[in-house]
Amino acid sequence: MKPLDLCAASRPARRTPAFIAAAAVAAILAVTGCAGVKDQYAASADAQQRMAAEAAAETKAGASVDTQATYLKLVEQMQREDLWFASLAHIDALEQRWGVSPESTRVRAEALRRTGQAGPAEAAYKRLMGTPLESAGYRGLGLLAGTRGHYTEAVRLLAEAQRRTPTDALLLSDLGYAHLRAGQIEQARLPLMQALQLRPDSTQAQANLALYLELAGQRDQATALMETHRMPEATRSAVRDAALQMRDPARSSVPAPTATASPAPPPARNPAPAVPLALRASGWSDAAGMRTASQTTPSASRVDAPLSTNSNSRGTP
Numbered sequence: 001m002k003p004l005d006l007c008a009a010s011r012p013a014r015r016t017p018a019f020i021a022a023a024a025v026a027a028i029l030a031v032t033g034c035a036g037v038k039d040q041y042a043a044s045a046d047a048q049q050r051m052a053a054e055a056a057a058e059t060k061a062g063a064s065v066d067t068q069a070t071y072l073k074l075v076e077q078m079q080r081e082d083l084w085f086a087s088l089a090h091i092d093a094l095e096q097r098w099g100v101s102p103e104s105t106r107v108r109a110e111a112l113r114r115t116g117q118a119g120p121a122e123a124a125y126k127r128l129m130g131t132p133l134e135s136a137g138y139r140g141l142g143l144l145a146g147t148r149g150h151y152t153e154a155v156r157l158l159a160e161a162q163r164r165t166p167t168d169a170l171l172l173s174d175l176g177y178a179h180l181r182a183g184q185i186e187q188a189r190l191p192l193m194q195a196l197q198l199r200p201d202s203t204q205a206q207a208n209l210a211l212y213l214e215l216a217g218q219r220d221q222a223t224a225l226m227e228t229h230r231m232p233e234a235t236r237s238a239v240r241d242a243a244l245q246m247r248d249p250a251r252s253s254v255p256a257p258t259a260t261a262s263p264a265p266p267p268a269r270n271p272a273p274a275v276p277l278a279l280r281a282s283g284w285s286d287a288a289g290m291r292t293a294s295q296t297t298p299s300a301s302r303v304d305a306p307l308s309t310n311s312n313s314r315g316t317p
Contacts, residue, residue, distance in 0.1 A: 135164035151182035169199035214243035
């Protein structure tokens, strides 16, 4: 038997050139393989950090609307952007989380009215009676009465709202316009003058006062007012036409609005946006079917610019 060479394990093995080349390739692969794994771990860690940062940002953003007051502000912003149907869905979510409140009832009533749901809107406005938002309830009921053509009732309800919030300029403008539609020309003067002095930038107040002056036979003053506020010619013609038609409704070939349908707006005379002559928030039409700016030019209604005005009254909560 050949004796066991105990030193064989300690001696370097004889390597052929092919073996040396293979060993070099294996070493390179081992090195690059380890580097790849290391890079993968680093990339994974980076991705996890990014995901954690995004989750933290989402949590922070969620926390920013994690109060009833902040959620209400979100709903009101949607309504200022005329997203009335979407706001109803968010009001449902808000009330599911925090329960029904006068504030949520108010924004719900406004959304219901602006989406053509007069019956539920009226019920919601009535639920505001006896709450701190009673003025908003009377105002909404007045707007609904005007939409139905019940202008005397609209005057009564809007006057109740104005008695509770006497410095609300747009409410005063609504009240003055309701007086005009009810044929109470002289009674319209005081609230319309107050509205314009409280909100001289409001095109609604400007146009309604010009309409009053036309109806009161003070055409020179009406012209001067419209020139002072640089109203476009289309708006001036609309004011004069409305005054003429309100003096003599028989001249209008378009039927008056009803509770169930509103006439289509007349073709635009030129591309200039029309200033609302009616209660903008209610969407009243005059005898000629004139619509509010938010109905004829939705994009213009979202900017409180010289030829537009915000559709929500700021004085009324």
